[in-house]
Amino acid sequence: GAVVSQHPSWVICKSGTSVKIECRSLDFQATTMFWYRQFPKQSLMLMATSNEGSKATYEQGVEKDKFLINHASLTLSTLTVTSAHPEDSSFYICSALSGSSYNEQFFGPGTRLTVL
């Protein structure tokens, strides 16, 4: 099956710093990737749709200047949390669209961000 990786798997940073999270599709090309955020004991909330070679589409309420998304190649999308604050602490999960008949999304293992 298709594999999606994320790096790092966890990160701890100081308030005010920026953190970059990578999402890679390892054995398929993905023109579209998605970024989700999941708070403890809650469901996944879609943050943005990342499109290769074009600007990301952000969901309502998500600050595009705070959560910078770059989808520079068909196998890599990055999410940068700029000037992170403790309330940005969360589990960030990416997925990549497979292009199959069901347009299945394959999810990465997630990145745990803790902002001190």
Place this chain on the structure above:
Amino acid sequence: TQLLEQSPQFLSIQEGENLTVYCNSSSVFSSLQWYRQEPGEGPVLLVTVVTGGEVKKLKRLTFQFGDARKDSSLHITAAQPGDTGLYLCAGVNDYKLSFGAGTTVTVRA
């Protein structure tokens, strides 16, 4: 506001018992998916149902999609401790997923 309502929120049963998780929405979806998520990991797709009234079986798991394509259920027969996890339903429209709040299932040995 969650587009998809899941019930129950928590479920704790003994090994060997059956369980059913429900997923309801006022919206129609082109398809509906069920995922299972372990703590600290991403969700893993279990099944996609597309046709209203569809029933799919995967070993001890049975998935149903409502006739109107607004609701779905997941039934597990003879649950095992390995079935423990967070079960999420997700409605699919235009490649986007809208997740339900999830049902935490605990199967005690």
